[in-house]
Amino acid sequence: xxxxxxxxxxxxxxxxxxxxxxxxxxxxxxxxxxxxxxxxxxxxxxxxxxxxxxxxxxxxxxxxxxxxxxxxxxxxxxxxxxxxxxxxxxxxxxxxxxxxxxxxxxxxxxxxx
Amino acid sequence: xxxxxxxxxxxxxxxxxxxxxxxxxxxxxxxxxxxxxxxxxxxxxxxxxxxxxxxxxxxxxxxxxxxxxxxxxxxxxxxxxxxxxxxxxxxxxxxxxxxxxxxxxxxxxxxxx
Numbered sequence: 183x184x185x186x187x188x189x190x191x192x193x194x195x196x197x198x199x200x201x202x203x204x205x206x207x208x209x210x211x212x213x214x215x216x217x218x219x220x221x222x223x224x225x226x227x228x229x230x231x232x233x234x235x236x237x238x239x240x241x242x243x244x245x246x247x248x249x250x251x252x253x254x255x256x257x258x259x260x261x262x263x264x265x266x267x268x269x270x271x272x273x274x275x276x277x278x279x280x281x282x283x284x285x286x287x288x289x290x291x292x293x294x295x
Numbered sequence: 296x297x298x299x300x301x302x303x304x305x306x307x308x309x310x311x312x313x314x315x316x317x318x319x320x321x322x323x324x325x326x327x328x329x330x331x332x333x334x335x336x337x338x339x340x341x342x343x344x345x346x347x348x349x350x351x352x353x354x355x356x357x358x359x360x361x362x363x364x365x366x367x368x369x370x371x372x373x374x375x376x377x378x379x380x381x382x383x384x385x386x387x388x389x390x391x392x393x394x395x396x397x398x399x400x401x402x403x404x405x406x407x408x
Contacts, residue, residue, distance in 0.1 A: 216396075225384070225398055225399070225400045225401045226339065226384060226398045226401075228395070228396065228398075231395070241395075272338055272339070283329070283341055283344060284329075284331075284339075284341070284386075284396055285341075286338040286339050286340070287338060288337070288338050289337075289338045291336075
């Protein structure tokens with residue numbers, strides 16, 4: 183069975199500080215990987231997606247970047263946090279043959295002060 | 296491009312009454328439609344997805360029918376339960392894209408005794 187692990191569960195960070203969020207998918211090779219962001223009370227906004235190692239496409243940057251250093255790992259980061267970065271960050275995966283169904287990780291709650 | 300328009304904002308129901316959340320879409324190609332449910336402080340989970348053979352998907356008492364003639368995929372349940380209180384998102388993608396799932400703005404369903 184496939185599992186998706188996101189870390190950390192929650193972060194409280196200062197404006198201007200760096201950030202790194204990660205997720206790992208086990209049990210499925212070559213998944214499609216995604217980062218979503220959800221502002222408090224807001225809808226799901228796709229940020230990035232990756233179909234293969236080393237390739238990441240940006241949908242909405244929000245002064246963030248993403249990387250896929252390994253087949254099963256997806257990293258979201260920024261060197262300088264803004265207040266507007268606060269929210270709920272979700273990693274998700276899908277695969278060919280799943281009829282494009284997205285499976286979400288448990289998310290990271292980020293508060294920027 | 297693709298877009299999803301759904302019942303959004305707050306929807307308040309009394310337990311036992313029927314649930315109806317609307318979802319209509321615009322799409323250039325033949326789409327897959329989804330309903331995702333997100334309970335408080337949890338990640339979204341797939342509730343239903345459309346079939347290509349016009350079968351009506353059902354899960355946890357919810358059902359939805361894809362009507363291509365009206366471009367709709369409304370979510371219904373005959374009798375609301377307290378545990379149905381959650382955020383509901385309608386979403387759309389195409390087969391083979393592997394990259395883009397367009398979400399509606401979400402509806403917060405609150406079921407009261």
